[in-house]
Amino acid sequence: MTAPGYGLNRFLAAAHPSATYKVMDRVATRRASGAQVISLCAGEPDFDTPEHVLDAGIAAIRAGHTRYTQVAGLRALREAIAAKFHRENGLNVDWRETLVCNGGKQVIFNALAATLNEGDEVIVPAPYWVSYPEMVQLCGAKPVVVSCGANSGFKLTPHALEAAISGRTRWLILNSPSNPTGAVYSREELQALAEVLLAHPDVLVLSDDIYEHLIFDGIEFFTIAQVEPRLRERVLTMNGVSKAYAMTGWRIGFGTGPGWLIDSMEKLQGQQTSGASSISQHAALAALTGPQDFIQRSRIAFKRRRDLVVEQLNLAPGLHCEMPQGAFYVFASCEGLLGKTTAAGTRLTGDEDVVNAMLDEAGVAAVHGSAFGLGPYIRIAYALDDASLRQACEAIQGFCQGLV
Template sequence: MNAPAHTLNRFLAEAKPSATYKVMDRVAARRAAGARIISLSAGEPDFDTPAHVCEAGIAAIRAGHTRYTQVAGLRALREAIAAKFQRENELDVDWRNTLVCSGGKQVIFNALAATLNEGDEVVVPAPYWVSYPEIVQLCGGKAITVTCGAESGFKLTPDALRASITPHTRWLILNSPSNPSGAVYSRAELQALAEVLLVHPQVLVLSDDIYEHLIFDGIEFFTLAQVEPRLRERVLTMNGVSKAYAMTGWRIGFGTGPSWLIEAMEKLQGQQTSGACTISQHAALAALTGPQDSIEQGRAVFQRRRDMVVELLNQAPGLHCEVPQGAFYVFASCEAWLGKTTRAGTKLNSDEDVVNALLDEANVATVHGSAFGLGPYIRIAYALDDASLRQACEAIKRFGQALAD
């Protein structure tokens, strides 16, 4: 039974549930009914967490590290996070200017909840991660989506940014490498955006770098605060251990930014979840300070999978995808499929229709691009073993071949 509208917070009432999790729920229901589904919907590595990281978690339990930590996180972990930002991103970070959260999503939520007032605007380039505009909505702000199509490499241009900023603009969200497109901003592209931002001192920037280590073809990674030091007092740089170290379920994200913002986020977290899981923090410490060879191994695997999936999908009639530069997603245009009818008689009027038909008729789960703010596309996560990926791509190809006008 649906709750009466007046019993819910109005910002929550107007927010949408995660499209990704809705697809995952459908997959679970189909599997429970006996169907064999290949899911290309989940955004998480299929590798095991590195053994030394798991052992650190086990050791923490055995040592009795099962109690609360400080709200902002273990000092040793915060020092390791500061060292990571110094070593990998050329950011002069003091451990006091870091915050440990229960996943990267909480870093984003804390930042926006701590700063947004009703009427404040947040510029969100589309395609975007599905949760960005919904978190803005939940925090009382207004997401201003800026369409960034294939012609711009799915990236925000300086002209588009300039046109989107108003006196009400409070934040810009940048995600590189991008979920869902895999786009990566170069140093020159970030510098061009920075020149626009320098003219608008009221605009804060949330740099979501969670896919930092999943970048291909020898492309170098840069983050905004590194490229333009004059913006450092306005940038929250967010990262975590989930993607680089295959630790999605450990739920550890972290960020660094100006002291006033980190303090406000800590204050909010102290009344919300308090410190992140103690055991997970000890494991994250081991991830950041221990052997790093698993990162390069995972990156090489994902690049090989990317090449295979792009090649196979571009063989499907009516489907087209650019070559992503990072992350582990392919963002494939299905525009040529709209208006056609599937073998089972389903008329495809939208990319969501395409996704539903692929699941129902081809037993392959994907996510519709319109949920990421740009359709008609489908997002395909290639975080799966090679055999399953090849089988899924062949099923998608047969699906496309069977479509009728």
């Protein structure tokens, strides 16, 4: 449907809706019609929020903490965020250099909207989270997508970064562990990228660390401002409570960066949403300062699920996936399915055909890799109980075996 004569903002008109939410809408429609669907498309843990965090939210309501907070967030929460960055990431952060937002997505959008002008460029390694290039475009700038295939572990190399930088480059976006691939940058890989960035002092870095605590096999997490302190004054480090503490619906993200950037983001937020939910902020404070054993328990469960899904998907003819190092996604190549026809007569010409047919014919929902900037792949979110994951994998195997 087109807008009436008033028209739309031209940057919004050129943007695309989230592919993940489009699949989720299809799942909801099919379930409403009575179909049985196992959804492997949503990027959120299936665990309940820890009990002490729930209690803190309820206590905040009972105590009357139901009014506006400061735009940048409660001081106690900002102090806890600063302590988290120091404790877990080795960043000496003053609480004034932090900002609390309505989810991690708003942290990213605020930073881009506060700094980008028409003609600016943002380097976005692909595969990427679906919202990165759309946010850049909504701000009137140009996403410069750099393809990072399986041969580089789905990670940006120093050579590719250097080649992508131009006189118009304003930001580089880094996401580790990655959505959708689960790839994790090592200290050495981040240092090599930092060496390139040091030669380009006008390029800012947005480090999306939201999956920081979902990392496996004894691999250590590093963030670029920690690895190279000389970049600290031009790095925005973003994180939040959604993935680590199963708090997606509470909508609390946060970031730290140079004072001028945090001040600008706060100014923008003050004219946009104001502060985040007061109740959610009190719950997030409890998450950051209370018992941390939930993180280890969920990591153990996700590793078990990862191992199960990778093993089972690699038994499906035409699918192939490497072992992801973090997050809760498997990025499986479906190149071996293309050119084949499903049992219902659908010819598979691309990865979007694959996920659509899997939903329609096998009752399993995934997201096509081309929506993340690299096809032909499918993204499977294994944030679901073991029995459902096994059932979904068996349905996918049956779907693949039925192709001709």
